[in-house]
Structures are given as C-alpha cells and as structure tokens.
Amino acid sequence: MGRVNPHHAVSVFVTDMCTLSCQHCSQAMFRPEDAHWQWSMEDVEKWIYACEVLSHAYDFIIYTGGEPLLWENIVPATRLIRSSGITKEIRTFTNGTIPELMTGEFLGLFDQVRVSDYGHHSHIMEGLQYHYKHVKVFPIQQTPLPSQPLPHMLPANCTCDRIGIMGDKVFHCPNAYSNILRLGKRLEDYQDLWCNMDEYHSGLFIKDRYTQDICSICISNKRIRDLIIRGEYGGDTT
Numbered sequence: 001m002g003r004v005n006p007h008h009a010v011s012v013f014v015t016d017m018c019t020l021s022c023q024h025c026s027q028a029m030f031r032p033e034d035a036h037w038q039w040s041m042e043d044v045e046k047w048i049y050a051c052e053v054l055s056h057a058y059d060f061i062i063y064t065g066g067e068p069l070l071w072e073n074i075v076p077a078t079r080l081i082r083s084s085g086i087t088k089e090i091r092t093f094t095n096g097t098i099p100e101l102m103t104g105e106f107l108g109l110f111d112q113v114r115v116s117d118y119g120h121h122s123h124i125m126e127g128l129q130y131h132y133k134h135v136k137v138f139p140i141q142q143t144p145l146p147s148q149p150l151p152h153m154l155p156a157n158c159t160c161d162r163i164g165i166m167g168d169k170v171f172h173c174p175n176a177y178s179n180i181l182r183l184g185k186r187l188e189d190y191q192d193l194w195c196n197m198d199e200y201h202s203g204l205f206i207k208d209r210y211t212q213d214i215c216s217i218c219i220s221n222k223r224i225r226d227l228i229i230r231g232e233y234g235g236d237t238t
C-alpha cells in the first residue's frame with residue numbers, strides 16, 4: 001500500500017525555554033514538566049532518516065517553542081535539515097528578545113524569520129525587516145487564552161494547516177498538545193489527535209482534525225482570534 005503523507009508543513013517544538021513569561025502563553029503548560037526541554041540532535045537525525053526512507057518532503061518546517069533561538073542545536077540542526085532536502089523551506093518564529101543572535105549569517109540559515117514583536121527591541125526588528133526581506137515582524141496582542149471552551153466557536157475556520165512535532169510525538173496540529181493541557185486533560189484522553197513518530201512514518205493518517213473542546217479554546221480558531229483582535233474577549237472570567 002502506498003505511503004500517505006497528507007501534510008504539507010510541520011511546526012517543530014525545538015525548546016520550551018523562553019526569555020519571556022507571557023500570561024497569554026499557549027505553551028506555558030509544557031514547562032512545569034521539563035523547564036529545559038530541547039529537541040536533541042539524535043531526534044533530528046532520526047526524523048530526517050525516516051523522512052528520507054519514506055520520501056517525505058514538506059513545503060516548509062517552522063521552529064516554534066518557547067523561544068527557538070534558545071535551542072542549543074539551532075545552527076547545526078538547521079544546516080543538517082537543509083542539506084537533507086526533506087523540506088523546501090526552513091522558517092522560525094522568534095519573540096525578538098535576543099537581537100544579538102540575529103546576525104546576517106544566522107538569518108541566512110532561514111527562508112523566513114517571523115518575529116512576534118513584544119516591544120522589547122522593536123526598532124532593531126524594524127531595521128532587520130528593512131534590510132532582510134525574509135524577516136517579518138508582527139506586533140503581538142497579549143490576551144490570555146480561554147481555558148474552557150467558548151460557545152459557538154465551530155466551525156473553527158482554522159488558520160493553521162500544519163502538523164506539530166514534539167519529541168517523539170506527532171500531533172494533528174501544533175496547538176493540540178497545549179490545548180489539551182490547558183483544558184486540564186491528558187494526552188490519553190485524546191488518542192485520535194496524536195501518534196508516535198514511528199506510527200506516523202508508518203503511514204498512520206491522523207484524522208478528526210476538528211474537535212469541539214480543543215478548537216473552542218484555540219488561538220488558531222479564526223472566530224476566537226477575531227474576538228481577541230476586536231477586543232471582545234478579555235480572558236477567563238472564572
């Protein structure tokens with residue numbers, strides 16, 4: 001039977017460490033489990049090997065976290081992934097708080113650098129955006145996300161079409177894990193939203209993308225995002 005690879009892009013959680021501690025952080029629930037978690041070179045090599053064996057090829061991968069620039073393997077791993085040819089593009093998020101790392105040589109490793117601008121070094125980020133066209137700066141609105149499902153939020157009009165990878169697990173979307181934790185639930189409660197890396201590379205198709213409670217607290221649900229942008233959601237009231 002032919003291999004199934006329905007996903008064109010991947011978000012990879014490369015570290016849960018961060019330079020900030022935002023109230024609205026959708027990934028905050030990771031940190032109490034392991035405050036210094038990093039994607040190891042061994043896991044990177046295993047992932048590349050599996051992609052090569054199975055001819056998986058993505059349009060882009062994007063690093064997320066935490067703050068990806070704190071990932072100790074970011075330079076060697078990015079070079080390795082690029083030379084492997086398993087993805088057309090490599091992108092990264094950053095919160096723009098470590099401008100000293102964002103040298104021309106470092107920025108040259110990426111096809112796109114998406115800066116979530118928290119206002120710490122806005123003038124530097126604007127300068128980088130001016131000089132490097134693949135640096136994109138987005139101002140961030142810091143609103144706490146709901147911890148309980150909001151009513152009437154489906155269909156989700158999801159703005160995210162990527163799967164998520166964290167360590168040896170593959171999630172049907174990058175927000176599934178954090179949303180499960182934010183609901184106070186366990187991964188085992190949502191077996192259809194994730195699988196192990198080996199299962200994924202064996203062709204297990206992750207389905208059931210939209211899930212009532214998970215999508216009804218999610219920042220990638222366009223209905224929720226619009227509420228926040230319009231200032232009509234100010235955080236949990238309970």
Ligand code: SF4
Nearest residue numbers: 018020022025066095
């Ligand atoms: S910068 Fe991003 S990852 Fe870091 S604490 Fe804030 S929202 Fe979370």
Ligand code: SF4
Nearest residue numbers: 158173215218220221
């Ligand atoms: S809206 Fe649903 S499918 Fe989309 S990223 Fe959020 S949890 Fe995932």
